[in-house]
Amino acid sequence: MARVVVRNFxxxxxxxxxxPDQNLDNPxxxxxxxxxTWIFETRFGRQMIGGDGGSVGLDNDLLEQGDQGIGxxxxxxxxxxxxxxxxxxxxxxGWWGDNPPYHHxxxxxxxxxxxxxxMQGGTTFYFVADGIQSALDQAVNAAQGGDVRIGGGISTIxxxxxxxxxxxxxxxxxxxxxxxxxxxxxxxRIGSPNYELAGLASSDRVAHIRLQRV
Amino acid sequence: MARVVVRNFxxxxxxxxxxPDQNLDNPxxxxxxxxxTWIFETRFGRQMIGGDGGSVGLDNDLLEQGDQGIGxxxxxxxxxxxxxxxxxxxxxxGWWGDNPPYHHxxxxxxxxxxxxxxMQGGTTFYFVADGIQSALDQAVNAAQGGDVRIGGGISTIxxxxxxxxxxxxxxxxxxxxxxxxxxxxxxxRIGSPNYELAGLASSDRVAHIRLQRV
Numbered sequence: 503m504a505r506v507v508v509r510n511f512x513x514x515x516x517x518x519x520x521x522p523d524q525n526l527d528n529p530x531x532x533x534x535x536x537x538x539t540w541i542f543e544t545r546f547g548r549q550m551i552g553g554d555g556g557s558v559g560l561d562n563d564l565l566e567q568g569d570q571g572i573g574x575x576x577x578x579x580x581x582x583x584x585x586x587x588x589x590x591x592x593x594x595x596g597w598w599g600d601n602p603p604y605h606h607x608x609x610x611x612x613x614x615x616x617x618x619x620x621m622q623g624g625t626t627f628y629f630v631a632d633g634i635q636s637a638l639d640q641a642v643n644a645a646q647g648g649d650v651r652i653g654g655g656i657s658t659i660x661x662x663x664x665x666x667x668x669x670x671x672x673x674x675x676x677x678x679x680x681x682x683x684x685x686x687x688x689x690x691r692i693g694s695p696n697y698e699l700a701g702l703a704s705s706d707r708v709a710h711i712r713l714q715r716v
Numbered sequence: 717m718a719r720v721v722v723r724n725f726x727x728x729x730x731x732x733x734x735x736p737d738q739n740l741d742n743p744x745x746x747x748x749x750x751x752x753t754w755i756f757e758t759r760f761g762r763q764m765i766g767g768d769g770g771s772v773g774l775d776n777d778l779l780e781q782g783d784q785g786i787g788x789x790x791x792x793x794x795x796x797x798x799x800x801x802x803x804x805x806x807x808x809x810g811w812w813g814d815n816p817p818y819h820h821x822x823x824x825x826x827x828x829x830x831x832x833x834x835m836q837g838g839t840t841f842y843f844v845a846d847g848i849q850s851a852l853d854q855a856v857n858a859a860q861g862g863d864v865r866i867g868g869g870i871s872t873i874x875x876x877x878x879x880x881x882x883x884x885x886x887x888x889x890x891x892x893x894x895x896x897x898x899x900x901x902x903x904x905r906i907g908s909p910n911y912e913l914a915g916l917a918s919s920d921r922v923a924h925i926r927l928q929r930v
Contacts, residue, residue: 515887515925516901517731673729675889677913677925681903687730689895699891702923704916709923711729711891 504642505649507670508659509568510710511686512537514676518683519656526584529597531683537676540708541565550603560705568672573648574641575604576634578658579612582627589616596627607644609637611658634661656684663692668715671697675709718856719863721884722873723782724924725900726751728890732897733870740798743811745897751890754922755779764817774919782886787862788855789818790848792872793826796841803830810841821858823851825872848875870898877906882929885911889923 513519514537521531530537541547545556546565556562583594596602596619605624616629628644630637641650652662662668673686686692701712727733728751735745744751755761759770760779770776797808810816810833819838830843842858844851855864866876876882887900900906915926 515927516903675923675925677916677927679901679909679911681908687893689730694895695893697893699921702891702918702920704918704923706916707913709889709916709918709925711889711923713729713891 504573504645504647505669506638506652506662506667507572507649507672508652508668509670509672510541510565510674511654511659511672512541512674512676512708513686514678514680514683516679516681517685517687518680519654519659519686521680521683524580524584529584533678533680534683536678536680540674540676540705543707560703560710561708564672564674564703564710568651571649572606572651573645574606575608575651575653576637576641576658576662577608577610577653578655579610579614581653581655581658582610582612588614592616592619595619595621601625606648607641608653609641609644611637634658634665634667638662638667656686657691659686660688660691663695666693666695666715668695670700670715671713672701673711673713675711677707677709718787718859718861719883720852720866720876720881721786721863721886722866722882723884723886724755724779724888725868725873725886726755726888726890726922727900728892728894728897730893730895731899731901732894733868733873733900735894735897738794738798743798747892747894748897750892750894754888754890754919774917774924775922778886778888778917778924782865785863786820786865787859788820789822789865789867790851790855790872790876791822791824791867792869793824793828795867795869795872796824796826802828806830806833809833809835815839820862821855822867823855823858825851848872848879848881852876852881870900871905873900874902874905877909880907880909880929882909884914884929885927886915887925887927889925891921891923 521534524531544562546562548556601623602625609628615631619627696716697713700714703710735748738745758776760776762770815837816839823842829845833841910930911927914928
């Protein structure tokens with residue numbers, strides 16, 4: 503059985519997974535880039551953007567492990583790009599250049615259907631307009647026995663949490679205060695899911711908490 | 717100069733420092749006792765309630781260090797007891813028995829003045845009805861060169877945060893979801909205080925994060 507997992511999803515100490523005022527210049531909202539600084543300080547994070555160097559250790563290990571065994575990814579349209587409403591043309595192909603760091607099928611939740619986009623390196627973006635369960639069914643099928651990762655953003659993770667579909671929730675608590683933005687663990691959005699601790703460890707900059715569904 | 721510190725203050729993964737529906741039977745609200753389970757599993761926590769045994773290690777070390785150098789504590793009236801409004805008599809003397817685990821002067825914020833209560837073991841409760849700055853001034857004076865600890869609860873810590881008076885904020889992130897209750901790091905209550913990371917470490921059950929004012 504494919505598991506449905508969230509891995510290394512960064513939230514601030516005050517609970518925000520994105521800052522306020524998301525736009526093309528600030529895809530994670532004002533100050534939201536500070537949630538991801540730790541990633542690009544690791545070897546894994548630098549390789550992801552075509553760089554080299556970077557730290558090894560716990561943060562790097564967990565980022566590497568976060569990719570292991572994943573056969574498909576699901577993301578919200580706002581994570582795929584800044585365009586809202588109908589697609590004006592086929593030009594936007596994601597934030598990640600010609601060779602995105604997924605290397606497997608990626609299912610994008612949207613209300614606006616679009617033809618799949620085959621990228622370099624094994625990533626194909628599929629657009630799903632008939633809901634989160636359909637996206638999950640398609641992702642499980644495409645994963646061919648691998649697990650399905652819910653990549654984000656906040657609203658997408660919340661919808662799957664609320665539906666009781668996430669088996670493992672891995673968060674990276676970044677000890678900064680954003681003050682406002684999108685809060686992940688908001689009971690009005692996620693209901694009352696029942697999780698227990700499956701793993702806890704910290705580097706000198708991030709606390710990694712992994713919950714599993716009871 | 718006395719420093720003003722919060723130490724080992726427990727909050728849930730979803731940010732709550734107390735559950736909903738606080739009352740005499742549930743002084744930390746429904747489910748709120750789960751925030752403190754880890755404390756009573758340590759040697760320090762057991763000694764605090766007159767027991768023995770308990771774990772040593774990071775959680776125990778940080779609890780012991782949390783008490784070091786503290787010359788006075790400030791707490792809100794709701795942390796001192798469940799009585800609201802005027803004091804009906806002098807009977808309520810706190811939750812902690814005849815020998816409270818403070819062993820120094822404790823300043824209780826209240827709108828209802830009352831004579832000091834001298835307990836066994838060095839703890840004296842003073843009741844301060846003229847505001848948080850007055851309580852801090854009295855506590856700094858009473859601490860005789862020691863630091864002043866803001867003990868809680870949520871509202872009291874928030875008032876001192878908002879006033880920019882807390883030098884060090886030490887939180888214990890307990891990886892449970894309470895769903896509702898009193899949220900500590902709520903910008904509407906604390907403003908936009910400017911802190912940086914001063915320490916991060918985790919046991920297998922609690923992530924300890926220490927911030928200091930920039």
